[in-house]
Amino acid sequence: MVEMGISALNLIKVLASSLCNLLLVLLLTVQGPAEAAFSASLGIITPWLDIIVSAVHIAVSFILLNNALSALLNRTFFIVYLVSMGYEHVNNALLFREMAGLMLSLPLIVIVKHVTGLPSTALEFKRLVKSRVGFKVGANELFVLLIPHIGGVISVLATSFSAYSTDIYVIVVNNALVPVILLFMVMLVSEELSGTADRAIMGFTSGLGVLGLAPLISLMAMERTSGALYPSRALYASKRGLYLGKAVATLTYGYPSNAYRKLRKSARFSGEGRRAWYWRAVQHSLYVDLNELNTPHIIVIGSSGSGKTTLVKHIVLESSRVYGHNVLIIDQHGEYKDLASFIKCKIIDASRCSLNPLVLANTSPRERALQLAHAVSVTFRLGLLQRKMLEEVIMKTYELKGITSGDPATWRRDPPTLQDLVGVCKELGKEIPEYNRLLPYIVLLSEHISGGEWLSVEELLLESAIIDMTGLSSDFARALFLDTLMYTLINKMYTTRLTKKVMLVIEEARGLLPRSLARELLSRLFAESRKFGFSIVVVSQEIRRIPKVLVDNAGLRVFFVLNEPRSVEEASKIIAGLDVKEKSLVVAEAIRTLAPHTFMIHATGVDAIFVVKSPFLTRSKSA
Incomplete structure (x- = not known):
């Protein structure tokens, strides 16, 4: 999978940048004639070559950390370490060398960025600090952190004995206090790291203290932001857009490792002892940015009792909270009325309204x-x-x-x-x-x-409302009411100037509308609503009851457990595509065995596919 390859590459780069710092310090702090001759052969004692080394160090850090600010911080911490150890002294020569190295590194960075196309997104360390964190580090996770951490401490401690400084407080600060503080920071976010390799590299990097500080910040930011784990638009591991729940597995291609075990064995991977499609266990939050979807429309499919309504309620609340959307819910079973206790909205009894x-x-x-x-x-x-x-x-x-x-x-x-x-x-x-x-x-x-107060569709679009259709006396009354309401909505989109975007929720009840009429109305809504500021959520028990044009053009597709064979087959083809049969089979098996309130999610145009545990409504979500 693309996201796995890039995630591994990020880890390798962070580790390489830390080892690069350590190696350069070892070269600068070696003692003795042989070592001095070796240093001289590298030109490190030559002033002009010192400038080149500084520039190259910044440029290499930029390549490894994918960020110019990270590269500059890395060089700054590197010099701080050398000064604290007594190898360098703060004077005009040092300042001139570093400024000249910085100026020389700028064209190198520009050239590297132009050739490689590396991104230059600013680190989001501020977001990291503000995030909700907690000490939930298990024994195994702590062991994976501590062993590399101790290795990092020993590595940098070894350089201290070859440095000129013998002040005990310097040794304590550089090799005890700073690594302990950094280990504390790593423990705060350890629960959200995606794998053993992430924890091991964080442990080693924090053990290097000041030398590993910039790479550590870079890795922590990458783990908490969009670019490192899943470098695709729309779906994020950090707080960006709507919170969807806790990702517990992602579809991956490779040698099965750390497989998600809450699925049947046949659903976990397509083969053993070889490269195959399998569900790799992960543990992190998952968010979707509606503004980055191909279309802001969502389809939610799943069997009765699978958790569709709970998730849709959560999406409605998140949409109102994050984007300030108005919501209009056509509630055919009286399941959404409790949302009025979370957000400000009217509940309209359809049996007392006229259209x-x-x-x-x-x-x-x-x-x-x-x-x-x-x-x-x-x-x-x-x-x-x-x-x-x-x-x-x-x-x-x-x-x-x-x-x-x-x-x-x-x-x-x-x-x-x-x-x-x-x-x-x-x-x-x-x-x-x-x-x-x-x-x-x-x-x-x-x-x-036509037996009650006239229902103003214009007013519905300008504030949040839930239309309760349970009071209508028969299925044909609900069908005609829904037909008229949807038709009127389509027409009012052209004439009503919205003050806010609107999220419209329609639960496609089986048999309520004639299939041809439902397809026509829903297709028109999907096709024409986006340009007028509408985001439409269509909920159904069967994928075959949703027009194909809607399924193909939905920006986000959510699938809960399905049992009907044709629905499972069609859903797996939509998610996995038609090119790889093994991939489709693994997806199909997973859809059949999903637990209640657990769903599979796929965004159009995005490679990443996740299994996610649905969040539950709590009073904390009240607007």
């Missing part, structure tokens, strides 16, 4: 007549002839209000109501009795979504 499905906005009367007739005919299983008759009733109703398909200027006029539709149907029924067969359906439509 007018005859509002046009940017749609022609003919197009809306076709859409509404289709929704009603599919819901009530009307025949083709009755559907055509219903279209004519709707068109006649528009015409009585002076609204015609041929004149777009009339589309802005006040639309007819469902009561008008009932009246037109009755009038037509007097002349043609067949129209009377439509009347019961139109009356039902009028009674179920």
Whole structure:
């Protein structure tokens, strides 16, 4: 995997920079004729070559630590160590040499950066200090830290005996006090390190004291920020964007090591004793930056009881807290009303609201007549002839209000109501009795979504709200209400100027909307909403019930446990791709065996794939 290779490379670079510092100190502090001749052969005692050594040291540190500031800090700590040990003295010659070396290193850094394309992101040590930390270091982790730490202490202590300084306090500070302080810092973040190698290198680097301080800060920052563990956009191991939970495994290619054991053996890896796809155990937080996704839309798929609703609630709260989004939740089962105790939002009883499905906005009367007739005919299983008759009733109703398909200027006029539709149907029924067969359906439509206070969709988009649909009396009432609401939302996106971005949550209940109608409405929402400041979360038990265009274009895909074979197969192909069969098989096996409140996550265009433990709602998340 890409992220594993770069993570290992970062560790190697940090270790190399620490060893480089130690080696250079050994060369500068050696004693005796042979050693002095060796030093002289390197030109270290020559003033001009001293400047070159300083510049090269800074440039090499830049290559190894990927950051100019880190390189400068590294050189500064290096000189501090030499001065404290008595090998160097603070004077004009030292200052001139270091300033000249710094000036000479700048073009070297520019050349190196141009040739290699190394990043120059500033270290986020301030973020590290402010992060929540705690002493949760187990015995094994402490052992892995201490042994390399002692090795680092002994290595740098050996150089002290060859230096000119014999002051005991200098020895104590450089080789006891500073390493102990650095070990304390490492223990604070040890719980979030991703593996044994990370802890071992941190232990050794902290043991070097001042010589390892800059590499140590660099490694700690890389472990806590986006670039080192998973150098991809959107998904981060540090506090950036929405907190998704605790990553416990990542899909990796290589010789299986440290495999995640809370999956069936067949789900852990695709082969033993050879390079294979497997789930490597990790332990760190996982965040997603919605602004860096291909699209800000999210799909959440999983069997009943797997934890979908809990995660979606958490995403809603995080979106409100981190980005200040308004939220609009279409709550079909009354599962989201408790969010009102966490964030400021209205709870709207859909059974006491009225919607007018005859509002046009940017749609022609003919197009809306076709859409509404289709929704009603599919819901009530009307025949083709009755559907055509219903279209004519709707068109006649528009015409009585002076609204015609041929004149777009009339589309802005006040639309007819469902009561008008009932009246037109009755009038037509007097002349043609067949129209009377439509009347019961139109009356039902009028009674179920026009029996209360008018629901202002514009106001819904300007503040957070939960629409509780449990009070609606039947499935067809909920279907027609949802159809009208989604249609109105699509049209209001064009005319409403949002003060905040909106996160819209839609739970695609099985059988509630006709499949063709649901696909059409959801596809339009996904396609048109992003440019108007909407982020849409679609929740479903089956991936096959979500239009393929939504699955393909969702920025973030979340999968809880799935049992239906075709859903598992389709989900594994989406996550793993079609190129590597073994990879797809490992993903499929994992999806079948995920524990409750544990999910697999994949961001479009990002290689990293994780298994994550879902967070639970707590009062601390209250806005």
